[in-house]
Amino acid sequence: xxxxxxxxxxxxxxxxxxxxxxxxxxxxxxxxxxxxxxxxxxxxxxxxxxxxxxxxxxxxxxxxxxxxxxxxxxxxxxxxxxxxxxxxxxxxxxxxxxxxxxxxxxxxxxxxxxxxxxxxxxxxxxxxxxxxxxxxxxxxxxxxxxxxxxxxxxxxxxxxxxxxxxxxxxxxxxxxxxxxxxxxxxxxxxxxxxxxxxxxxxxxxxxxxxxxxxxxxxxxxxxxxxxxxxxxxxxxxxxxxxxxxxxxxxxxxxxxxxxxxxxxxxxxxxxxxxxxxxxxxxxxxxxxxxxxxxxxxxxxxxxxxxxxxxxxxxxxxxxxxxxxxxxxxxxxxxxxxxxxxxxxxxxxxxxxxxxxxxxxxxxxx
Ligand code: ADP
Ligand code: MG
Numbered sequence: 001x002x003x004x005x006x007x008x009x010x011x012x013x014x015x016x017x018x019x020x021x022x023x024x025x026x027x028x029x030x031x032x033x034x035x036x037x038x039x040x041x042x043x044x045x046x047x048x049x050x051x052x053x054x055x056x057x058x059x060x061x062x063x064x065x066x067x068x069x070x071x072x073x074x075x076x077x078x079x080x081x082x083x084x085x086x087x088x089x090x091x092x093x094x095x096x097x098x099x100x101x102x103x104x105x106x107x108x109x110x111x112x113x114x115x116x117x118x119x120x121x122x123x124x125x126x127x128x129x130x131x132x133x134x135x136x137x138x139x140x141x142x143x144x145x146x147x148x149x150x151x152x153x154x155x156x157x158x159x160x161x162x163x164x165x166x167x168x169x170x171x172x173x174x175x176x177x178x179x180x181x182x183x184x185x186x187x188x189x190x191x192x193x194x195x196x197x198x199x200x201x202x203x204x205x206x207x208x209x210x211x212x213x214x215x216x217x218x219x220x221x222x223x224x225x226x227x228x229x230x231x232x233x234x235x236x237x238x239x240x241x242x243x244x245x246x247x248x249x250x251x252x253x254x255x256x257x258x259x260x261x262x263x264x265x266x267x268x269x270x271x272x273x274x275x276x277x278x279x280x281x282x283x284x285x286x287x288x289x290x291x292x293x294x295x296x297x298x299x300x301x302x303x304x305x306x307x308x309x310x311x312x313x314x315x316x317x318x319x320x321x322x323x324x325x326x327x328x329x330x331x332x333x334x335x336x337x338x339x340x341x342x343x344x345x346x347x348x349x350x351x352x353x354x355x356x357x358x359x360x361x362x363x364x365x
Pocket of ligand 2: 185253297298299301
């Protein structure tokens with residue numbers, strides 16, 4: 001995958017590293033070539049364990065990148081599963097099966113708003129974005145994909161053609177025109193797994209960030225909460241910090257990353273509403289806090305696609321079905337909306353957040 005430094009990551013770095021003084025005996029590990037088209041940052045690592053931490057990051061993220069990368073060939077990963085669509089099943093890693101099963105669950109759970117089997121449609125947008133970004137660089141607008149082409153592709157996005165054989169450890173896409181794209185969940189999953197490995201190897205108090213997917217491990221030594229930045233969708237700074245004590249994951253989906261400007265001056269971004277096949281436009285960003293980073297990643301993408309009201313209902317259902325866990329969210333919207341959630345105006349936008357985050361958001365006002 002292509003490499004780029006995301007502003008989100010830098011914001012997180014700013015909050016954890018500069019605004020709060022890091023103890024001298026700890027430092028950060030920055031990994032710019034560990035895949036996932038992003039920079040991986042691990043903060044609050046004891047200085048004498050720097051090399052070990054870096055090796056773990058490299059190991060874990062490169063391994064998962066090979067499994068979930070759809071643009072470069074890797075044996076037994078999603079790339080090969082897509083290439084073999086309509087031909088034959090592909091033997092794959094248990095982790096790929098795990099993520100696919102979770103993605104399928106979220107497809108049902110979100111009534112199709114989160115659809116990792118929408119590769120056919122997402123590929124069209126990926127191509128339009130690449131061409132659009134190149135055109136924008138020359139001062140020209142990018143093009144919007146043709147609706148007929150999008151609708152034709154949308155006929156090949158059902159999970160009925162994705163055959164997951166857990167016992168054999170294989171995946172077969174029976175429709176040759178269908179494909180998988182796990183971009184909405186894979187980074188969170190990898191971040192969660194890398195954090196788990198760090199914990200197993202004795203790293204007890206650190207924060208891992210992979211392009212808007214942040215995992216906190218343990219409590220800060222001074223008892224103060226971790227501070228995770230919520231990026232300003234209209235700029236490069238942060239609008240707020242989530243102040244979180246203890247372990248958990250904070251994941252943001254926003255419209256300000258991976259986007260290009262179209263002929264009408266509108267920004268076209270990378271989170272696509274499966275109902276319209278167009279970039280979702282209910283909000284500017286959604287940040288989800290929960291225990292598991294893969295859940296937080298899938299939920300943030302799903303909430304970004306849904307209206308705030310449908311998103312609130314989804315979280316309500318999620319809480320009922322996961323009574324031992326928690327889920328909280330913050331939305332940033334251009335317009336006001338009808339909800340009983342907590343709210344404030346910030347940076348020309350309207351923020352709304354769930355009860356569990358009340359008192360845990362610092363709005364930098
Ligand atoms: P980011 O990749 O910036 O962290 P997200 O986690 O929200 O953001 O994932 C966006 C990615 O998910 C897109 O680049 C694409 O690969 C995929 N995607 C886009 N729309 C959907 C959708 N409706 N359901 C599932 N995956 C999606
Ligand atoms: Mg996501």
